[in-house]
Amino acid sequence: MSVRAFRSMRPAAAVAALVTGILALSGCGGSSLSQSGDTQSSGPVKIGLLVPLSGVYAQLGQDMRDGFKLYLDQHGGKLGGHTVDVVTADEGEGPQTGVPAAQKLVNQDHVSAVAGVVNSATALGLRDFFDESKVPLLVANAGADDITGARKSLYVWRTSFANGKVAGALGPTVVKEASGPVYLIAADYAAGREMVAGFRKTFVAAGGKVAGEEYSPFGKTQDYQPFLSKIRTSGAKAVFAFYAGAEAVSFVKQYQQFGLADRIPLYGTGFLTEGGALAAQGKAAVGVKTSLHYSTELNTPRNTEFVAAYSKAYSKSPTVYAVQAYDTAAVLDKALAKASGGEKLATALTGVGPIDSPRGRWSFDADHDAQQQYYLREVRAGSGDTFVNAVVGDLS
Ligand code: PHB
Numbered sequence: 001m002s003v004r005a006f007r008s009m010r011p012a013a014a015v016a017a018l019v020t021g022i023l024a025l026s027g028c029g030g031s032s033l034s035q036s037g038d039t040q041s042s043g044p045v046k047i048g049l050l051v052p053l054s055g056v057y058a059q060l061g062q063d064m065r066d067g068f069k070l071y072l073d074q075h076g077g078k079l080g081g082h083t084v085d086v087v088t089a090d091e092g093e094g095p096q097t098g099v100p101a102a103q104k105l106v107n108q109d110h111v112s113a114v115a116g117v118v119n120s121a122t123a124l125g126l127r128d129f130f131d132e133s134k135v136p137l138l139v140a141n142a143g144a145d146d147i148t149g150a151r152k153s154l155y156v157w158r159t160s161f162a163n164g165k166v167a168g169a170l171g172p173t174v175v176k177e178a179s180g181p182v183y184l185i186a187a188d189y190a191a192g193r194e195m196v197a198g199f200r201k202t203f204v205a206a207g208g209k210v211a212g213e214e215y216s217p218f219g220k221t222q223d224y225q226p227f228l229s230k231i232r233t234s235g236a237k238a239v240f241a242f243y244a245g246a247e248a249v250s251f252v253k254q255y256q257q258f259g260l261a262d263r264i265p266l267y268g269t270g271f272l273t274e275g276g277a278l279a280a281q282g283k284a285a286v287g288v289k290t291s292l293h294y295s296t297e298l299n300t301p302r303n304t305e306f307v308a309a310y311s312k313a314y315s316k317s318p319t320v321y322a323v324q325a326y327d328t329a330a331v332l333d334k335a336l337a338k339a340s341g342g343e344k345l346a347t348a349l350t351g352v353g354p355i356d357s358p359r360g361r362w363s364f365d366a367d368h369d370a371q372q373q374y375y376l377r378e379v380r381a382g383s384g385d386t387f388v389n390a391v392v393g394d395l396s
Contacts, residue, residue: 048105055093067322080336098122164198171202180237275319
């Protein structure tokens with residue numbers, strides 16, 4: 001296939017084509033992937049943890065490792081009565097690295113299940129591989145709309161969020177608060193496109209008007225000034241943005257340095273101001289409002305206990321990424337008590353009841369997604385020179 005033909009494809013189709021290419025190059029056709037993934041019922045189990053340890057989302061991957069490990073440490077290194085051997089693999093910045101890393105976990109390391117996956121493009125590239133391999137994949141971040149719902153598989157479950165849902169939760173609030181049209185901007189890949197589409201859908205349905213829409217090259221943009229100039233001249237009265245990790249740091253800092261923070265309120269999904277990104281943004285992020293299913297500031301006994309344990313273990317505050325991975329370990333704990341691999345483990349996931357999470361209680365819905373509360377958050381000064389995402393409301 002020519003590069004031109006590849007560029008003109010829709011993101012999901014382009015990822016599928018890319019993955020077919022990777023599978024062909026690595027000699028792993030779909031039909032040869034099938035395996036049971038079964039293990040001895042009382043023996044140790046191997047779990048693959050596939051998270052970015054490099055690239056713009058490396059910090060997110062580290063948080064997920066920490067969250068997963070905290071759950072294991074709190075449960076004597078066992079899940080469902082099995083001693084767990086965690087095999088970690090680097091997802092990198094997308095499917096080019098993430099897909100072969102997942103294949104290695106399944107085909108060479110023979111893990112019973114894989115947890116992790118941050119990037120939507122990687123998740124889209126992995127859905128069919130896990131479906132055909134008959135090894136459960138627990139997606140602990142990537143929000144790609146097309147791996148659950150209508151395209152759900154017995155082998156693919158998501159403990160995090162769907163892009164359309166976390167972004168769509170914010171639309172009606174921005175209609176109420178913004179004094180005019182809103183500019184939409186995101187990283188140019190599957191998640192950015194879906195976040196904008198999800199926000200636009202509920203925002204326009206509630207009467208909102210769009211001032212403009214732009215996508216910055218993912219993983220390559222360091223200077224956001226050309227984009228910020230367009231926002232300034234667009235007449236926008238507010239901005240909705242999707243960025244995460246290192247890109248969120250650059251975007252939010254430059255938004256303030258360019259003089260927009262005081263003039264055009266900035267909204268986004270909570271990834272924009274989460275954890276290490278917020279610490280690096282500091283004062284530049286004050287006032288940014290976001291939708292997310294977690295905040296360290298949730299005032300519940302379960303979250304207070306979790307924040308204390310996580311902070312003690314890692315000398316930093318937890319993040320949504322850590323919670324999603326922690327909850328994924330909790331899901332595996334329940335399912336592995338019933339079955340240790342293959343179709344039986346996947347079927348056990350169907351029966352996993354509510355998870356008593358630091359984010360609040362949640363369960364899998366019929367789409368294989370987390371059915372959960374979304375919160376409206378606002379960045380405010382915390383104690384000392386820290387900044388926090390204060391919870392200012394519930395979103396439906
Ligand atoms: C995604 O690619 O789905 C994604 C990545 C990072 C986030 C959220 C979503 O923080």
